[in-house]
Amino acid sequence: MLAVWAVEGIPEIVIGDDLGAIIGDAVDGTLENGDILAITSKIVSKAEGRTVRADDREQAITDETVRVVATRGMTRIVENRLGIVGAAAGVDASNTPQGTVLLLPLDPDASAAALRTTLEARFGIRLGVILTDTLGRAWREGQTDVAIGGSGVRLLDDLRGSLDTQGRRLDVTAPAAGDEIASAADLVKGKSDGLPVAVVRGLGHLLDRDAPGARVLIRPSANDMFRLGTDEAWREGYQAGRADG
Secondary structure, three states: OOEEEEOOOOOOOOOOOOHHHHHHHHHOOOOOOOOEEEEEHHHHHHHOOOEEEHHHHHHHHHHHEEEEEEEEOOEEEEEEOOOOEEEHHHOEOOOOOOOEEEOOOOOHHHHHHHHHHHHHHHHOOOOEEEEEEEEEEOOEEEEEEEEEEEEOEOOOOOOOOOEOOOOOEOOOOOOOHHHHHHHHHHHHHOOOOOOOEEEEEOOHHHEOOOOOOHHHHOOOHHHOOOOOOHHHHHHHHHHHHHHHO
C-alpha cells in the first residue's frame, strides 16, 4: 500500500543550518525501512546559501543558463547547468525572504546523498532521498514537481526487456518514478503551507544504493526532438537556408 504524508515541524531554513539534523528531528520515530523522503530543493538551497538579491535575478538567470530554448517577452525557457529545461533556469522568487531569490543547489544529487547518509546513520534503516522542484511541461498547462536530485532510489524504473500481462516484450517502457514520487509528495506538501518534506511509504522495491542520480532523467540532446522553441527553430532554419543559398 502506498502512503504519502507531509512532515510537520520543519522551521524556516537559513544558511548554515544542519538540514540533516533538522529533518531527522522532525521525522524521529516515524520512519521505516524502505521509506523515501521527498524534500523541496528550496530548503536545501537556503541551507547551502544559494541566495542572491532580487534585483540581480535577470543576471542570475543568465549566469545559470547554458542554452536558450525559447524567449517570449520577459519569459526565458532555458537549459541550466544541471541540464534541466525550464523557465528562468530554476531561479525562484517564491517562499524566499523579501528582496531575495534562490538558485538551485549546486549539486542536487550530492546534497541528496549527504542527507541520506546522515539519516540512515541516525536511524539505522535504508532510505531513499529525492530533491524536488517545480516545472512546467511542454504541451501541458500547469506545473508539477519533478525530481532534480536523488540518492538511494531508482528514479528511472527501466522495464525494457520485461513482459507485459499478455506476455509481450516491453521495448520502451521506463516510468519516471522519481518524477511520479515528487508529484505525489507535492500533493501533500502544497506550495504555501510551509511543509517542505514528505514521506513516501510503500515503494521500497525502488531503493537501490547504486542507482544513478537525477541526471538519468535528463534526455540526451542527441535524442531530443524538440530542442528549440518554434520561432527559434524556424529562425535557425531560415538563416541556415540563406547561408546555403
